Amino acid sequence: MNEATANAVPPAPSSEPPPPTSIWARMFNVLAAPGEVFDEVKASPPRTANWLVPAFFIVVIGWISTWLILSQPVLNQQMADMQEKQLQKMVEQGKMKAEQVEAARAGMEKFGPIMKIAGGIAGPVIGAFASPFWGALLIWLVGAKVLKGSFEYMKAVEVAGLSNVVSALGAVVKTLLILAMGSIFAGASPALFIKEFDQTNTLHGVLAALDLFALWICCVRGIGMARLSGARLGVCLAWMIGLWAAFTAFLLGLGAAAKMIFGG
Numbered sequence: 001m002n003e004a005t006a007n008a009v010p011p012a013p014s015s016e017p018p019p020p021t022s023i024w025a026r027m028f029n030v031l032a033a034p035g036e037v038f039d040e041v042k043a044s045p046p047r048t049a050n051w052l053v054p055a056f057f058i059v060v061i062g063w064i065s066t067w068l069i070l071s072q073p074v075l076n077q078q079m080a081d082m083q084e085k086q087l088q089k090m091v092e093q094g095k096m097k098a099e100q101v102e103a104a105r106a107g108m109e110k111f112g113p114i115m116k117i118a119g120g121i122a123g124p125v126i127g128a129f130a131s132p133f134w135g136a137l138l139i140w141l142v143g144a145k146v147l148k149g150s151f152e153y154m155k156a157v158e159v160a161g162l163s164n165v166v167s168a169l170g171a172v173v174k175t176l177l178i179l180a181m182g183s184i185f186a187g188a189s190p191a192l193f194i195k196e197f198d199q200t201n202t203l204h205g206v207l208a209a210l211d212l213f214a215l216w217i218c219c220v221r222g223i224g225m226a227r228l229s230g231a232r233l234g235v236c237l238a239w240m241i242g243l244w245a246a247f248t249a250f251l252l253g254l255g256a257a258a259k260m261i262f263g264g
Contacts (some may be wrong), residue, residue: 023049027057030162031169034220038227041158042151051161055128058168062124065175070116074182079116082199083108131167135160139225142239149229159224163217170213188212202256209248218244 021029021040030037041050069075087104136156143149143156170188177186185197191208198204222237229236 020044023047023053026050026162027054027165030165030220034163034223035227037162038159038224041155041162041224042228046154047158050158051132051164054161054164054168055132058128058131058164058171059124061168061171062128063121065171066117066120066124068175069178069184070120072179072182075178075184078184080108128164131164132157132161135163135221138240138243139221139228142243143225143229143231143236146239147225147229147231147235149225149231151228155228156224159228160221163220163224166213166217166220170211170216173213202252205252205255209252214244214248215241 026037026040041047084105136153136159139156139159140151140153144151144153174187177188177192178184180186181192183197185199185208186192187208189208189211191197191204191210194204194207197208218240219237222240223233225231225240226233226236
């Protein structure tokens with residue numbers, strides 16, 4: 001070893017941040033390493049693509065899923081049977097007369113297909129573009145206000161938007177399960193193991209609500225909240241899962257109350 005080599009000073013580590021990843025890399029990595037993705041989101045300037053591209057992605061998946069489901073006669077018949085069963089219950093309970101039922105049937109035959117298509121087109125658009133801002137509101141209120149983190153609302157929108165890649169994957173899985181099992185109630189939840197799902201059964205509704213992808217997205221958003229706020233991960237996960245559980249319980253309670261009032 002010569003003297004020049006022995007006295008050489010090792011180069012100082014670079015203080016520059018790693019090069020930014022592409023939006024497609026961030027969308028893929030949020031499924032496997034969300035913490036790294038959200039660290040990049042926090043350190044980077046605002047990027048509209050972080051919520052806009054996943055939203056468009058979800059819209060396309062939603063439209064394809066709707067087309068696949070509505071193209072299956074078995075699934076269309078299931079939906080028609082559900083409507084007919086509800087009408088019969090209302091007649092039995094004295095809440096509708098025979099002539100009203102006939103009018104309702106005629107309306108469903110005339111406008112039902114149009115409403116299904118319109119809902120299949122508008123539903124994914126509304127959900128895809130509303131979800132990042134609603135999810136971000138929860139992340140921001142808890143992470144920045146309750147847990148005293150220092151980050152802007154639009155950073156939470158980026159986290160919530162990227163987290164929605166989990167929802168996109170969940171939509172793909174749910175569609176495949178529906179097509180494979182021939183049931184519009186199929187999903188990645190314990191309700192999958194119920195032989196005859198009854199939408200009026202409260203227990204069945206609770207089991208259907210325990211969706212794997214709903215819990216997954218809560219965990220991913222909890223990780224995002226922890227990275228943005230600097231709060232403990234366990235605290236952030238508890239907040240996100242607790243809020244999801246409370247909101248789900250509220251919806252189930254609302255449905256049960258509606259059944260008591262209107263019958264079902």
